[in-house]
Amino acid sequence: MSDEKIQSYAQAILAVASAESNPAQVEDEIYRFSQAVQASEELKSTLSDASIPSVRRQQIVEDLLDGKASQTTAALVSMLVAAGMGSEIKAIADQMIGLGAESRDKAVAEVYSVVDLSPDQQERLAAALKSATGKDVEMKVIIDESVMGGLLVQIEDEVIDGTVRTRLKQLREAF
Structure with a gap:
């Protein structure tokens, strides 16, 4: 995946988080979710498997984040998975956190x-x-x-x- 595409997603997520809620909270929640994905090969594989319908992958994300993250975070991560970016969640989260910290x-x-x-x-x-x-x-x-x-x-x-x-x-x- 190109660095430009990852950066574009990170910038877009940060912009949405800034407009809709507390961006630091969304950054932290997406970061923690990315760590959980990295820790589980099964989850990482499932979220990036194009043969699994995107609706099913989105439901997995929503189930995992239900009650553990804001609605904004759940919607943003769900959008990433639907866009076929499940394998890049860690890279996008890292880029987003870097951009957010840099802005502060x-x-x-x-x-x-x-x-x-x-x-x-x-x-x-x-x-x-x-x-x-x-x-x-x-x-x-x-x-x-x-x-x-x-x-x-x-x-x-x-x-x-x-x-x-x-x-x-x-x-x-x-x-």
Whole structure:
């Protein structure tokens, strides 16, 4: 899929979210949905399978988001699936979040952790990342058990890897 097409969808979704509701909420809900899709090969395959009628794929989206996301989010994700963009939900969500953060003059940090971070931990990490990058930061915390401990932070093109998984790998390679 072309980057221009993904960017166009991301811009359109952001424009609709801004016009109809709280864009930050829609960004977060679409991001969380994209993470769920990435975590399930079956769901990813189903939402991108052109042999499954689009009405059925849309119903799956609506069932999954019912009561868990705003009507705006459900309608936008349903529209993406109907348009044959089910395989690109993650890329569109990432692009949309980047555009939204950029419009607020912020950077997006994806933080991978084995456990959810407390509000205090998130504040301290955001302050440290602001100090390192010079930008205010919007964090997306992703629970990832493979991290084992510590954090992996991806902010723009930079990766900060302080995970137990990586340290163990480095120890194995050293001996």
